[in-house]
Amino acid sequence: MNRTKFLWIALVGLLVLAACGTAERQPDTGSLQPIRLPMGFIPNVQYAPFYVAAERGYFAEAGFEVEFDYSFETDGVALVGAGELPFALVSGEQVLLARAQEVPIVYVAAWFQDYPVAVVAKQESGIASAQDLAGRRIGLPGLFGANYIGLRAMLDAAGLAEADVTLDSIGFNQVEALAADQDEAVVGYVNNEPVQLEALGYAVNVIPVADYVQLAANGLITNEDALANDPEMVRAFVAAFLRGLEDTIADPEAAYEICKEFVEGLAEADEPVQKQVLALSIELWETDAPGLSSPAAWENMQSVLLGMDLLSQPLDLDAAYTNEFIPGN
Numbered sequence: 001m002n003r004t005k006f007l008w009i010a011l012v013g014l015l016v017l018a019a020c021g022t023a024e025r026q027p028d029t030g031s032l033q034p035i036r037l038p039m040g041f042i043p044n045v046q047y048a049p050f051y052v053a054a055e056r057g058y059f060a061e062a063g064f065e066v067e068f069d070y071s072f073e074t075d076g077v078a079l080v081g082a083g084e085l086p087f088a089l090v091s092g093e094q095v096l097l098a099r100a101q102e103v104p105i106v107y108v109a110a111w112f113q114d115y116p117v118a119v120v121a122k123q124e125s126g127i128a129s130a131q132d133l134a135g136r137r138i139g140l141p142g143l144f145g146a147n148y149i150g151l152r153a154m155l156d157a158a159g160l161a162e163a164d165v166t167l168d169s170i171g172f173n174q175v176e177a178l179a180a181d182q183d184e185a186v187v188g189y190v191n192n193e194p195v196q197l198e199a200l201g202y203a204v205n206v207i208p209v210a211d212y213v214q215l216a217a218n219g220l221i222t223n224e225d226a227l228a229n230d231p232e233m234v235r236a237f238v239a240a241f242l243r244g245l246e247d248t249i250a251d252p253e254a255a256y257e258i259c260k261e262f263v264e265g266l267a268e269a270d271e272p273v274q275k276q277v278l279a280l281s282i283e284l285w286e287t288d289a290p291g292l293s294s295p296a297a298w299e300n301m302q303s304v305l306l307g308m309d310l311l312s313q314p315l316d317l318d319a320a321y322t323n324e325f326i327p328g329n
Contacts, residue, residue, distance in 0.1 A: 092216025
């Protein structure tokens with residue numbers, strides 16, 4: 001059994017048990033449709049566009065009352081695929097892995113334009129490029145998820161194989177592992193672990209995956225039933241999200257203040273560090289066409305997954321994502 005297939009066996013089991021219909025949109029009676037939105041991570045300033053859309057009433061204007069759900073990414077995939085929830089936030093590789101198991105999710109809006117994963121090493125290690133990873137010990141949460149996919153894509157682009165490095169599954173303890181020299185490099189998000197390490201006084205080199213290969217990154221998914229039976233619901237939700245995204249990029253200071261209403265303890269947190277996280281996140285989101293997916297990014301992602309034997313055959317990428325709901329398309 002391949003390294004991630006066991007996750008999708010459980011996911012497909014949930015699909016069989018769950019009702020297959022998409023959540024119905026409420027009649028237009030002036031009331032708002034409750035939406036639970038799986039985020040895939042803990043409350044964080046990285047979710048500023050969604051907090052802004054909620055606080056400024058963009059979701060409400062579109063007819064939704066949004067509850068943010070900080071459960072695991074795979075939970076959101078399963079629930080949206082089963083029609084239990086209409087939307088979730090996931091990374092691009094999860095879409096293809098799910099569709100390979102006949103989970104009918106579809107990616108409808110790109111949030112991150114650049115794949116956010118990076119390798120981080122202390123400057124004293126001499127690791128400054130992907131090629132420098134040969135023979136090194138690299139810590140990452142495990143052999144799953146965006147960190148692993150991103151690392152494998154980077155190694156491949158640098159002409160290296162997994163066998164050329166030593167991988168250390170450390171959970172989400174990258175900062176501690178690198179600080180203690182447990183590993184020579186770690187894999188994390190470019191807008192997270194490097195910021196934390198620098199705040200602790202470590203000089204680090206950051207090697208983004210996006211410097212080596214363009215991959216489909218984090219975005220908004222729905223399911224095939226919603227697209228077929230309630231496309232206007234999808235269009236309205238995507239539009240509200242994009243308003244929040246554009247506001248956040250235009251005025252990060254205001255967005256940061258709004259985040260304090262949603263992220264417990266943010267008002268007491270290290271403000272320069274948290275604002276740096278938001279600033280680096282915005283760099284990953286900025287584009288002339290917010291929400292638009294790149295066909296090349298999806299083709300590259302599929303190639304990586306095929307090369308890792310996580311996909312047994314190519315998928316119909318036109319069914320995996322759509323730009324139909326992005327303004328101008």
